[in-house]
Amino acid sequence: MTTWAVDSGIESSLREIREGIKEGRFPARAFNDQQIFDLEQQRLFPRTWCFLAHESEIPSPGDYVTRYIGNNNIIVARDEQGQIHANLNMCRHRGNVMCKSEMGNASHFRCSYHGWTYKNSGELIGVPYMKEGYEGRLKRKDWGLVNVRIDTYAGLVFGCLDPRTPSLEEYLGGFQFYLDLYLKQGEAGSEVHGPPDHWVADTDWKICAENFAGDGYHTPVAHQFGFNLGYFPSSGSTHSQGWAASIPGRGHGIGLGHSPNFPPFGGFPEELTAEMKRTLSPAQIEVFSKVRTAVGTVFPNLSFLMQPFSLVPGETGVRFVTMRLYHPVGPGRMEMYSWCLVPRGASQEYKDEAYKAYTLAFGQAGTFEQDDFENWTKVTRSAKSTMVKNIDFPYIMGMGSERDPDFPGPGHVVRPYVNDTNFRNLWGRWADYLVGDVEP
Amino acid sequence: MTTWAVDSGIESSLREIREGIKEGRFPARAFNDQQIFDLEQQRLFPRTWCFLAHESEIPSPGDYVTRYIGNNNIIVARDEQGQIHANLNMCRHRGNVMCKSEMGNASHFRCSYHGWTYKNSGELIGVPYMKEGYEGRLKRKDWGLVNVRIDTYAGLVFGCLDPRTPSLEEYLGGFQFYLDLYLKQGEAGSEVHGPPDHWVADTDWKICAENFAGDGYHTPVAHQFGFNLGYFPSSGSTHSQGWAASIPGRGHGIGLGHSPNFPPFGGFPEELTAEMKRTLSPAQIEVFSKVRTAVGTVFPNLSFLMQPFSLVPGETGVRFVTMRLYHPVGPGRMEMYSWCLVPRGASQEYKDEAYKAYTLAFGQAGTFEQDDFENWTKVTRSAKSTMVKNIDFPYIMGMGSERDPDFPGPGHVVRPYVNDTNFRNLWGRWADYLVGDVEP
Amino acid sequence: MTTWAVDSGIESSLREIREGIKEGRFPARAFNDQQIFDLEQQRLFPRTWCFLAHESEIPSPGDYVTRYIGNNNIIVARDEQGQIHANLNMCRHRGNVMCKSEMGNASHFRCSYHGWTYKNSGELIGVPYMKEGYEGRLKRKDWGLVNVRIDTYAGLVFGCLDPRTPSLEEYLGGFQFYLDLYLKQGEAGSEVHGPPDHWVADTDWKICAENFAGDGYHTPVAHQFGFNLGYFPSSGSTHSQGWAASIPGRGHGIGLGHSPNFPPFGGFPEELTAEMKRTLSPAQIEVFSKVRTAVGTVFPNLSFLMQPFSLVPGETGVRFVTMRLYHPVGPGRMEMYSWCLVPRGASQEYKDEAYKAYTLAFGQAGTFEQDDFENWTKVTRSAKSTMVKNIDFPYIMGMGSERDPDFPGPGHVVRPYVNDTNFRNLWGRWADYLVGDVEP
Amino acid sequence: MTSTQESRVDRETVLDITEFLYREALALDERRFRDWLDFLAEDIRYEVPVRVTREGLADWELAPTSRIFDDTKGTLEVRVRRLETDFAWAEQPPSRTRHFVTNVVVDRTETDGEYLASSNVFIYRSRGDDPNPSLYSLFRKDTIRRKGDGWELARRWAALDQALINAHNMSIFI
Amino acid sequence: MTSTQESRVDRETVLDITEFLYREALALDERRFRDWLDFLAEDIRYEVPVRVTREGLADWELAPTSRIFDDTKGTLEVRVRRLETDFAWAEQPPSRTRHFVTNVVVDRTETDGEYLASSNVFIYRSRGDDPNPSLYSLFRKDTIRRKGDGWELARRWAALDQALINAHNMSIFI
Amino acid sequence: MTSTQESRVDRETVLDITEFLYREALALDERRFRDWLDFLAEDIRYEVPVRVTREGLADWELAPTSRIFDDTKGTLEVRVRRLETDFAWAEQPPSRTRHFVTNVVVDRTETDGEYLASSNVFIYRSRGDDPNPSLYSLFRKDTIRRKGDGWELARRWAALDQALINAHNMSIFI
Ligand code: FES
Ligand code: FES
Ligand code: FES
Ligand SMILES: [Fe+3]
Ligand SMILES: [Fe+3]
């Protein structure tokens, strides 16, 4: 039992929690708690790489979107030279918001309060009454927008508030092997199908992050309608099959669901399979060919799912990919961003078909999404009960499992699909940050 | 003047408050304060017996209702053997809510997230993929629903989170004598007329608890319309008559309003009076015969009112009973549950007539209820003002009064009806809990 | 860079902030922060003179309005002798609200809970069941409404919760010279045109207070539409002209905008100008004749604006005066009260014309007001971002400026109009209070 | 969806009844409660059941026995008489209500001259200086009866679309 | 409640005026402000009084002298012209408004060709990425005047059902 | 504003279509989802675009490619079939919805027998014992097609007046 110190002693509680994870337990309370939320805002999100945007959302010079790291609104803009910049969306004069929309195109931003003007890269270039008012005291170069460091992988743009955090490559630590399934669909790679669904939910972001780190266990019950009506290409009897892969010490994890009779690369159009075979590594090809469902989380709050879906029970259907960001806005409260990623090089027809599958299953009106959020908001509500303050949940599936020796992908890989191993890795890493033990 | 320490020193403030009560003063601030609310959640409600349900709400095997102790949602269910159990409404696997409705019937609860299944008594009996996933590591008996201890009196089901709290009988400490007026209406006892009215109010629960612990003082003004239009069988000139009875050191209190010309047992149907005379004690009969209005609070937050009501000015009318639970959900905010209790053995006609009287007077559209909550929300609002931080209210009525030597009922009983004596007892007990001085 | 200590150390942060102001920097975070809000409620508003009402709002005996100091609701009433009293709007018996409307007329207030009755001056005069209930223990004179000290200047009624705060005259410290422009429009003085506009905004009160302490800098951009369409009688090229006047060590400040070609007293009707020349001092006449725009703040949260406005581009138009109170209700949240003041002695026609100008430009549907609040809510939002915790804004305009030797008005007066000098004085005083260094 | 032409209520009656409901709501929102009583039949049943959250397949969600309002013309008059005193504290200061009556659909009943009018009602209610109104959503099934040249309300049954009501009282009519 | 048959406005006019109000609202919600001005008479008076919380028996709750809007066609055109610039910051990004116009009741006035249309208006207003909309409830008393084949709005009087307005500005039309 | 008399849709059709929309909403609010499917044409397109906050002058605020709903009769039937199982957790307990349909305006289309019905819809949705409902405001542009004696819904296009949707799911129909 983890002892939860409500007032003082959160530090020692966190150390206890970290030890508990190794023994297969994690406290209910962590999923809805003000102190935990505050520590996450102070020690976790300012130190990790945080997803900002997909490059295909801002394809042209001047394009920008506004996103968040913590409660900081960030402009992600492509400058006239095509380079991407991230800056805090705040005027340095008196703090006005510069870009008031979620998406747009502008070479310059002019403040609506006193008129200071910045390039879309963040440089301050115009100050009204510079002479009369500032009499030479103000140096433009000192007052550019507050810059945020960025790094990218295969179209994903991440930002980091801590200059000491290692490179994105090191941070991902090999998880790229699995991400390529989502991000390198065909030679031209992946792109967003359009702007994301965006909604708020009384759900703790961590519940989503865990679920998408490979919770194959919930599918036959949480999405029982799909199994019952035949829309989900798996069956209860074999559903536990597959793998749980995680990057130890990094927090990333992915569940790989396998159905014995599902065709290799089933649901991909042939051209795409052919392209992937050319561009991906043999080990990737071997792994991906066996995967029916791939559901993974990049630590801390970015997830992906690839899944075939058919409205004709028993048919293979079409594969769709969703990328999702869980943006925490309070203890037990979040904003959800959900994109559909499509192969950039595929036919419009295929993209549209994949998008239709996505929209029927995910996005806020999606039937699977509905089920998930229903369960997640309820978990979030329970976690706030005072009676749970000393209650742990069991995270003991796959506790002593050996790595699958035949599996060619990186990381710690165990069977079966139905497993808690990825979650122990996820919460272990989370605890490292909250304790403050991550070398920046 | 009580010194109110805002940050530190709440402990010493509380001791001062406790001393002040004896001298007839209680601080305004207590009625709307975050620190007080937090302490109540930590030191009061987890140690007292908290009302959960009336047995007649769940008459058959499988019947359940969901209620709260603090912010903990509790399933109160009758098992297949007819025994009542109370359990936290939370799955032990990942914390999902088990019962999503306020009322229902089920022999088993199946979790909608991963499918764990429990008996309605709380025992875990089904775990999907037990073999593939848990590989023998999970013991079902360790993972039942979190049980809550219960105890009952005359149909009332109470729950308690503290194993050291003495029995309900000891806790009530003689107040049963008075409760029987509400709970033993006739030989078959009382039952709920139907599910309770349930609403939220920006009112501190303590204001209601005090008012129903015998605030006869407010009636002629707060419910002046009733006096003016003749619907209330009392008059300003005699309204102060009657008794205030309280159980010292227990917190319970009841006001007994007496009208000189009101007939003994006026408003009861004859059969019922006859039955009561058979089943109640002579002392009870003597007391109850003289009572026009009986308004009492079981410490901390359960109240009862019995009152005759007639739409024909001057007539005796019909007696109705309301039972009400003040469920605190924040400083100065509560949920109200309001039931109508009727004599189980009475004719449907009488029950309906009593319910009609109840519904015109109480429940959220009730005319008396409207007045009360209007005043209570305004008191709550005032209590938050920073200027009141050193302001006490006077609780000096009946300060030196001797016990009425002729009164046959238990407890400390004083005259007149218009009195603060019950309230000093109520807040004294409350202060004991908040200070932390209650032997569990 | 100001170091912002989130948890402990706010005291030392505040001292750093105070030093920083002298060097021309003030932290973004101050404009939306729970700790700052709490300290303002504890150390600032209970010690300053707080605006309550204009005498012309309660012209007759019995007239009252209810207003706030902090979260304390105050009745401001004129008694039967014509004297004004301020009392906490709370019954001393159990804390009910006495006056439930914002405005009314009553010689007595009777509580709707138990019927205690007070004179409108606050004296307790009626207690039901005094004999039966209180048995001589209650002394009426001890239980009057909680009184608030008041003081007035030229129709403005202020209240103060601290008995040690010096007189209003000393507190204003010469700022009366400038206030007379608003308050002594003609021999009969000024009056409110009617009840104030009243709305809530997610804006920190300090942003408004600063803006109205003379932010001439924002006008050509924030209200660019007015410049573009010709409704604002100034032009970008000359807009920086004028003065910034402040009362050192008092916090008050006013911006005086001057347009080279604007006629002296332009926009005033002739009779009014004539009257003012008779009643104001020669120094006042000299200053006011040159002023196009006068925009000032009485520390901490009362502001005034006088401005000519014409719908015919290029014409002088009519002068209107708005008085506004920024009532803080949370960090980054306020209630706005906005009045239009008109010369009591002017023709109804002129009053109506001035009011029409006011209502088109200010009040919540006013075009200028709309712009301002849009910017202010955005500033407020930015200020909450965690990334700004070490970010200061530049307050360096007019840093080394000498007092204008030719200017006949009191205080520290510098040129040009576009200036940060008043703001440094404002925040300096604010910091004195928050640090706790104001001799009461 | 084919409209069942034969049983359809004629347009004029539908529009009449709709206007009747609008004018009734106006009487309430203008606090002309005596006028409002005139809209009601002498034998009116005015009923608002208590709602309890139940599972999808439960027998009932609207309680068969519990009522928020369960009034006759007589008790409604008591309520109005109360509002006419100076002591109806719950309405001092008065609620500002606005009844948004929409989706009026009229069907025949088995009684000649009586029609079943279904409507949605959204009530906005504001009091004092609280910037947050109370909002209520209801479904109403009214029986409207022809009376001379006009109409009267013979029955009102209204269900609140909420189980835990977000208001410290229900001192208004619906 | 007997409907006073003789003074009743004919159905066609009621439906016409109702449609006029719906189309006017549509122009606002689609931000066709120039089109909207065309709905207004040249001599329109457009008025929204300030509301003050008063006791039940007070003379007035709607202030006799204070106005949130007090506009003529000229000043409404100024507001529209402003919205057409790039600098109407309050509407950048634009409010998304929806005017729910209900309970339209039409009565005769003393002027031939002019009708008094009472209506309830619920306005939903959302801006930017704020998930919490502003909600306004209003009662409107409009004078609608026949103009050729169609109609024009000769007067709008609208009262907000709130004393402390829950919006940082009122940069929309009502 | 002169009404263009010639192109105007006749009153009877407008009232018919209005009633059709009210009855369709009633089927939804009474959870008669099979009945509701009967209101829909076989070739219905049912579409709700994603909204993105953009500057006033941007090309679009309703995303050209992103959809919250993008359904055919077939996929709507899938959704209904799902709701008929015991496992549609999102609707267990069921949402209490109320569709307030207002401002119905009907215009001709280029296809004979098809009309464009614009309407505002305010949806109140409450679940369980949460005292705070979800509120949605939408603008709908429906194509209503004559079918025998009655009507059918040939297209529904509905835009939410919100960019960041304040609901953990959209398990209801709109
Ligand atoms: S806040 Fe941007 S220029 Fe002043
Ligand atoms: S949360 Fe109940 S089974 Fe997983
Ligand atoms: S609270 Fe005012 S008399 Fe009791
Ligand atoms: Fe799922
Ligand atoms: Fe009472």
Ligand SMILES: [Fe+3]
């Ligand atoms: Fe301004």
